[in-house]
Amino acid sequence: MPKHIFRLVSLIVGFLVVTIIAVPLLVPDSFYRFGHYRANSVVAIAAQQPVLQTANYCKDCHSERHAQWSASNHKSVTCEVCHGAAQGHPQNGKLPIPKDAAKLCTLCHEAMPGRPRTQPQIQVTQHSGGQQCTVCHNPHSPKIAAASVKVAGNAAAGKQKSADCAACHGAAGISPNDTWPNLAGQNAAYLVRILAAYKSGDQKDVAMTPLAQALGDADIQNLAIYYAGLNCKGAAGGKAAGDVAAGKVLAKNCAACHGETGIGSNPAWPKLAAQKQGYLVNALKAFKAGLRKDPMMAGVSRGLSDTDIADLAAYYAAQSCQSTK
Amino acid sequence: MKKEDSKPTLEARRAFLAKLGGAATCAGAVVGAATLGVIPAVSAKTETPSGGASFPTKDYDWTKHQWGFGVDATKCIGCLRCVEACKTENEVPRNAHQFRTWVERYVYLEGEKAVRIDSQQDPVNIQASGSEKEFRFANRYKDAKVEKAFFVPKLCNHCAHPACVQVCPVGATYKTEDGVVLIDHDYCIGCRYCVQACPYGARYFDEEKGVSDKCTWCYHRITKGLEPACVEVCPVGARVFGDQKDKQSPISLFIRNNRVQVLRPESGNAPNVFYVGIDKEVN
Numbered sequence: 001m002p003k004h005i006f007r008l009v010s011l012i013v014g015f016l017v018v019t020i021i022a023v024p025l026l027v028p029d030s031f032y033r034f035g036h037y038r039a040n041s042v043v044a045i046a047a048q049q050p051v052l053q054t055a056n057y058c059k060d061c062h063s064e065r066h067a068q069w070s071a072s073n074h075k076s077v078t079c080e081v082c083h084g085a086a087q088g089h090p091q092n093g094k095l096p097i098p099k100d101a102a103k104l105c106t107l108c109h110e111a112m113p114g115r116p117r118t119q120p121q122i123q124v125t126q127h128s129g130g131q132q133c134t135v136c137h138n139p140h141s142p143k144i145a146a147a148s149v150k151v152a153g154n155a156a157a158g159k160q161k162s163a164d165c166a167a168c169h170g171a172a173g174i175s176p177n178d179t180w181p182n183l184a185g186q187n188a189a190y191l192v193r194i195l196a197a198y199k200s201g202d203q204k205d206v207a208m209t210p211l212a213q214a215l216g217d218a219d220i221q222n223l224a225i226y227y228a229g230l231n232c233k234g235a236a237g238g239k240a241a242g243d244v245a246a247g248k249v250l251a252k253n254c255a256a257c258h259g260e261t262g263i264g265s266n267p268a269w270p271k272l273a274a275q276k277q278g279y280l281v282n283a284l285k286a287f288k289a290g291l292r293k294d295p296m297m298a299g300v301s302r303g304l305s306d307t308d309i310a311d312l313a314a315y316y317a318a319q320s321c322q323s324t325k
Numbered sequence: 326m327k328k329e330d331s332k333p334t335l336e337a338r339r340a341f342l343a344k345l346g347g348a349a350t351c352a353g354a355v356v357g358a359a360t361l362g363v364i365p366a367v368s369a370k371t372e373t374p375s376g377g378a379s380f381p382t383k384d385y386d387w388t389k390h391q392w393g394f395g396v397d398a399t400k401c402i403g404c405l406r407c408v409e410a411c412k413t414e415n416e417v418p419r420n421a422h423q424f425r426t427w428v429e430r431y432v433y434l435e436g437e438k439a440v441r442i443d444s445q446q447d448p449v450n451i452q453a454s455g456s457e458k459e460f461r462f463a464n465r466y467k468d469a470k471v472e473k474a475f476f477v478p479k480l481c482n483h484c485a486h487p488a489c490v491q492v493c494p495v496g497a498t499y500k501t502e503d504g505v506v507l508i509d510h511d512y513c514i515g516c517r518y519c520v521q522a523c524p525y526g527a528r529y530f531d532e533e534k535g536v537s538d539k540c541t542w543c544y545h546r547i548t549k550g551l552e553p554a555c556v557e558v559c560p561v562g563a564r565v566f567g568d569q570k571d572k573q574s575p576i577s578l579f580i581r582n583n584r585v586q587v588l589r590p591e592s593g594n595a596p597n598v599f600y601v602g603i604d605k606e607v608n
Contacts, residue, residue: 028512036496036499037496037512038511041510041511041512042387043381043382045381046381046544049545050545050549050551050554051554052410052413052558054551076559080410081406107404107405107461108404111464111467112464112466113469113471114403114431114466116401119402119561
């Protein structure tokens with residue numbers, strides 16, 4: 001064999017020997033186990049621990065919140081969307097309660113082209129007057145659903161029974177006194193709710209409690225229907241004792257439930273238009289002080305000063321009680 | 326004259342090449358025979374995935390699943406909670422240009438022919454969120470005359486014939502038995518060839534770790550019976566995930582009950598993310 005051929009062949013053989021020895025050493029064990037990759041990397045990736053823990057993880061300790069949330073129409077928004085990943089909680093401390101709810105809520109609820117019509121959306125500048133969403137809405141059950149009770153009463157029977165009420169609330173539901181509310185034209189569902197609250201003791205009043213306790217359920221229905229059917233034309237809130245213009249600005253915060261001029265869309269909430277000024281002031285102060293109990297009103301009245309309350313009362317008292325619709 | 330001169334030269338070259346070819350074949354045969362000694366040693370290690378105990382974990386057998394993903398763009402509200410959840414779950418760098426999943430907004434204005442497209446990384450949207458670490462769509466079209474607008478969530482398509490896997494020079498990215506395209510971060514050499522190859526722009530390069538990264542359909546979650554993080558947090562059900570082998574799974578129902586389409590079918594990658602409610606401009 002010529003020398004140069006021998007060299008070539010020995011070079012090739014040498015290369016092969018090196019390859020045969022080196023390949024098993026360099027290729028990781030699990031490479032080619034299933035294909036042209038390291039099978040162990042699949043094991044490593046599958047072994048990583050989840051960071052988001054799902055709502056089931058929260059359920060045991062926060063059962064009350066969980067129950068409320070899972071029954072609401074926010075149940076598709078999992079706990080960790082607002083509170084952050086629960087990995088390491090509770091061992092490593094508390095999860096945050098979002099401070100700027102308005103910023104968080106508007107991620108989904110700001111009216112925006114491209115969002116499906118079925119998504120509840122708000123015009124941010126017109127909706128809350130800059131208040132935080134949590135003032136009115138419970139984030140765990142955001143729908144404000146004062147159940148609108150169906151009222152089925154007899155107006156004639158109500159009229160008979162109303163003789164007992166006339167001394168304070170007027171023969172036609174128009175109160176002669178600034179501190180007692182007008183009832184004519186008020187929402188029947190609201191009247192039923194509030195009379196039932198006096199009767200059960202949920203709400204207390206020196207005059208109303210004993211009167212309401214003497215009423216049967218049918219009486220309450222009849223009275224509500226009777227007063228709701230009365231004409232409120234004669235109602236007048238009295239001479240303004242506050243700044244109507246300032247009240248109008250403040251009233252924007254109340255518009256979602258009570259309507260822009262004090263006539264709301266949901267009959268479970270009272271009409272405020274042309275209501276007695278003194279009564280409105282007392283009611284708001286009672287909510288603020290916690291004497292009248294309502295989670296919604298407690299929240300919204302907390303930030304009102306006495307001047308604000310007087311202005312609001314003056315504004316609503318000055319409105320027409322007849323719906324403009 | 327010229328032609329006659331060149332003829333013998335050509336023939337001589339042809340004859341030489343023929344001999345060279347023969348020699349090469351012989352040499353190839355020798356080398357090949359020697360190499361065969363190596364190849365069986367390697368191929369003997371290759372198992373059929375169905376054989377043996379369950380893989381990759383003892384509670385999860387990847388031969389029993391074939392994952393699929395659905396996106397219903399008609400439901401998406403563009404809240405970007407999926408993007409947020411993905412960043413948290415997968416330690417995606419907290420910035421406005423690296424994402425495993427993202428959302429695009431398509432807006433058609435009256436009198437304009439071209440569609441306007443932006444996603445959460447658009448400067449206007451970053452400004453609205455107030456930080457590159459938070460995500461929100463700016464309400465930039467609220468006063469415009471919008472003819473049509475919708476949001477489209479995007480992510481890795483986990484293709485049946487992934488171009489990214491084909492081009493990887495070191496076998497650091499691969500298709501699993503259950504239909505997920507994964508990246509072996511320990512084996513990736515950071516050449517970014519796969520980032521270039523993906524027709525959907527689903528991959529990004531993580532400069533800090535020096536490796537490519539992309540959506541895994543939260544492989545660590547789905548192998549534990551959980552849903553991917555983005556599906557878990559989506560408040561409107563715009564993202565659907567499930568096992569295509571289970572005929573009653575959300576994804577099987579989604580594909581069966583809707584007219585679905587995939588992105589860029591002409592690319593031949595055969596994606597496994599199925600879309601409902603998108604226009605031809607989405608790709």
